[in-house]
Amino acid sequence: MQLTFRELLTALHGMLFGGFFLMAIFGLVVELVRSRSTAVPSELTPSGRRLEATFLILMAAFGWLAVFTGTYVIYPWYRAKPPAGTTDLTAYPRSLLLSHPTTAAWHNLGMEWKEHIAFFAVIAITMLAFVLLRQRAALRQNPALRNAALGFSLLALVSCGVAAGFGAMLDKAAPVTGGNTITLMRSSQ
């Protein structure tokens, strides 16, 4: 069971940071919808509040980790220009996708959209984490603020879903590979 260094970091970016972020946003949406449907607002215990604070902080942190690793680590590998005369474009995903009309849209639409829209999710979730941690009382007292919070969480869910979906498909169409090979497990056979 082997993978290259770049594949490992791409998996961390998409499956750990991005995957957790997407699942956490979904959890937040469910909680915000649920809180709109309760007759009496539920009060958390001190340990419940700590757990909730940990969840909110981790959610935002994983979002930032996902976009920063994507922008500063994975993206340079993805968009690296092949030297003149290169015929095997496997190590140059962007050029590989653009080299054929049937795959060019994965870059022109998928990557071009994903690289920006992911930041919408992170900005929205960081704002929501702050509001839920520091301004819970104002949210409880004002239905219009709760609607806005739900709206932003849905925006974050859609944005993160678009980014994650295209990320997965791009990695399937033209995976980022290269670097040292890491052996995770050897078969006895």
Next chain:
Amino acid sequence: MITSEPQVPNGPVAAAILSAAIGCFALGVVSTLADKNKAFNKLMLFYPPSGALTGETTVAILIWLVVWLLLARLWRNSSRAIGPINLTSIILLLLGLLLTFPPFIDAL
């Protein structure tokens, strides 16, 4: 027993909501400018291996945080009408989404 809690000003939440929408809109504007203007694109090359993306996102994040800080200070102890703030935020978010959608940018 349910005890009524004292009313708290909604200004800090309004500031957070509006500034997040402004940040998203700013990202749309900056990325469109970088796509359409070569000189501006060059200006956004904060980390050349990633292209203009690093400059675009850094500028948008800075705009978001500075606006948030200013509005939060301004509205710290006050309550705002949330309806217009929500409406403005929705419009800014939709415009931001549109300005980051590649087919729309290509058509400009």
